[in-house]
Amino acid sequence: MTDFVTSQGIARRTSAAVDAAVGAGRELGLPVTDARVLHDLFSVVVHLAPAPVVARVPTVLPHGTGLDSLARRQQAELDVTRWLADRGTPVIPPSPLLPREPVQRDGFSMTFWQFAEEDRGKEPDYVANCEIVADLHAAMRAYPGRLTFLSAAEPWFVTQSLVELQKRPDLIGPDDLDRARREWRVLEPFVRSRPAFEGRFPGIDLQPVHGDSPPANIFSGVGGDLYADFELVTLGPVEWDMAALGPVYESAYNRGARRNGMRPLNEDVLGFVNAVGMLRVIACLPLTSQLPSLTEYLKPSVDQWRTTSFAGGVAD
Numbered sequence: 001m002t003d004f005v006t007s008q009g010i011a012r013r014t015s016a017a018v019d020a021a022v023g024a025g026r027e028l029g030l031p032v033t034d035a036r037v038l039h040d041l042f043s044v045v046v047h048l049a050p051a052p053v054v055a056r057v058p059t060v061l062p063h064g065t066g067l068d069s070l071a072r073r074q075q076a077e078l079d080v081t082r083w084l085a086d087r088g089t090p091v092i093p094p095s096p097l098l099p100r101e102p103v104q105r106d107g108f109s110m111t112f113w114q115f116a117e118e119d120r121g122k123e124p125d126y127v128a129n130c131e132i133v134a135d136l137h138a139a140m141r142a143y144p145g146r147l148t149f150l151s152a153a154e155p156w157f158v159t160q161s162l163v164e165l166q167k168r169p170d171l172i173g174p175d176d177l178d179r180a181r182r183e184w185r186v187l188e189p190f191v192r193s194r195p196a197f198e199g200r201f202p203g204i205d206l207q208p209v210h211g212d213s214p215p216a217n218i219f220s221g222v223g224g225d226l227y228a229d230f231e232l233v234t235l236g237p238v239e240w241d242m243a244a245l246g247p248v249y250e251s252a253y254n255r256g257a258r259r260n261g262m263r264p265l266n267e268d269v270l271g272f273v274n275a276v277g278m279l280r281v282i283a284c285l286p287l288t289s290q291l292p293s294l295t296e297y298l299k300p301s302v303d304q305w306r307t308t309s310f311a312g313g314v315a316d
Contacts, residue, residue: 003287004291005286005289005290005291005292006032007027007214007292008294010291013044013059013252014037014040014044014059014143016108017034017044017046017057017059017108018037018044018046018057018105019056019106020105020106020107020108020110021035021044021046021055021057021108021110022035023050024055024103024105024110025048025051025053025105025112026097028098030048030053030097030098031050031051032048032049032051032052033049034049034050035049035125035200036045036049036050038054038301040145040246041059041069041291042055042058042059042060042291043056043057043059043120044056044059045057047115047170048112051097051115052097052110052114052115053094053095053097053098053113053114053115054095054112054113054114054115054127055110055111055112055113056110056111056112056113057108057109057110058070058101058108058109058231059108060291062154062157062161062286063160063164063286065124066118067104067107067109070102070109071102071104071109073151073223073232074102074111074231074232075101075102076145076147076233077111077200077230077231077233078094078100078101078102078111079100079145079206080140080143080145080230080233081093081094081230082100082144083092083143083144084139084140084143084227088140089136089139089227090224090225090226090227091207091226091227091228091230092114092116092219092226092227092228093113093114094111094112094113094114095114096114097112097115098112101224103298104190108277113139114137116219116221116222116226117222117223117277118219118220118221118222119220119221122220123215124218124220126215126216126245126249127248127249127252128217128252129214129216129218129225130245130249130252130253130256131252131253131255131256132218132225132229133210133214133215133241133242133253133256134238134254134255134256134257134259134260134262135256135260136210136214136227137207137257137260137262138261139242140207140208140209140210140258141207141208143208143292145208146169146273147208147233147234147235148234148235149193149194149197149206149234149235149236150192150194150197150234150235150236150240151211151213151232151234152190152209152212152232152233152234152236152240153234153276153280154232154280154283155188155191155278157282157283158184158188158279158283159184159188159285160283161282161284161285161286162177162181162184162242162282162283164286165177165180165282165285165286168219168285170287171285171288172282172285172302175208175281176302176306179272179310180279180282182241182310182311183222183275183279183310184279185280186310186311186315187272187275187276187312187314187316189309190272190314191276194206197290198313199238200255200272201237201266201269201272201291203315204236204237204266204269205235205237205263206236207211207235207236207238208233208234208235209233209234209235209236209237209238209239209241210227210232210233211229211230211231211232211233211234211236211240212229212230212231212242213241213243213245214227214230214241215241215242215245215249219230230232237266237273238257238262238264238265239266239269239270239272239273240267240273242270242273242275243270243273243274243276244277244278244301248267250270253265268313271309271312271313271314272312272314273285273307273312274312275311275312275313276306276312277313278301278304278305278308281298281301281302282302282305282306285298286296
């Protein structure tokens with residue numbers, strides 16, 4: 001059985017990430033004297049004060065994730081957000097004070113972003129957020145850079161985790177694991193292959209999408225809302241960004257889509273992305289050894305998954 005990291009181990013990991021970010025910032029010419037952690041979950045997010053720069057340092061990653069593959073993903077995020085910012089889309093942009101590329105130091109790969117003051121008194125309005133996700137999709141459609149089809153689904157990670165979970169009965173029972181593996185056999189071909197997806201869902205257009213639930217990644221800044229955290233930016237159907245949110249939020253998105261002259265969400269594709277999203281939840285279970293608090297977030301979703309139709313109806 002895998003040991004779970006202790007609170008002391010997490011503190012050491014956070015401290016090491018902060019030290020790496022501060023060291024990299026200073027080496028690049030920033031006068032960092034008062035660094036402070038803004039967020040610490042999958043990544044350590046550090047304000048390199050007094051510079052108006054925030055470093056994001058991924059720390060909780062699937063086993064086997066190399067710095068080079070992580071840096072490629074980070075570069076795609078930097079490229080997309082810079083392109084959007086240059087065209088007036090309200091995003092948190094890369095810092096103009098540092099090179100717009102990932103920086104590796106002390107075993108970490110990090111990116112640097114423009115500091116934005118948070119409006120801490122504002123409560124998130126997820127319905128409104130869903131409607132303006134359609135605005136983001138409209139803005140992203142013309143992005144000229146190359147993005148990989150459904151890389152945000154991380155199929156290698158799902159496959160790897162399902163193998164690892166065979167040795168982790170403490171995380172998932174054999175019946176649940178059997179269902180997850182059978183579902184993945186149905187869904188994986190449509191995740192890995194654009195032609196297979198287009199054959200199964202004819203007429204569904206593909207475009208650059210945020211990749212990681214943008215309604216939950218809209219930053220409430222004192223100067224207005226900003227789209228943030230494009231770490232999983234990908235080429236895919238717009239439904240990917242609305243997975244597992246439910247009818248009220250889907251309706252809000254459709255209002256925004258109509259306003260932008262875009263198509264509404266497709267129910268069959270929603271079934272597919274919801275099913276893939278649920279399997280990504282299962283795949284995250286082994287990460288609880290690195291981040292024990294993740295367990296409380298995953299359990300309700302695993303319970304919900306048990307009530308859903310097999311493979312989102314894709315096998316029907």
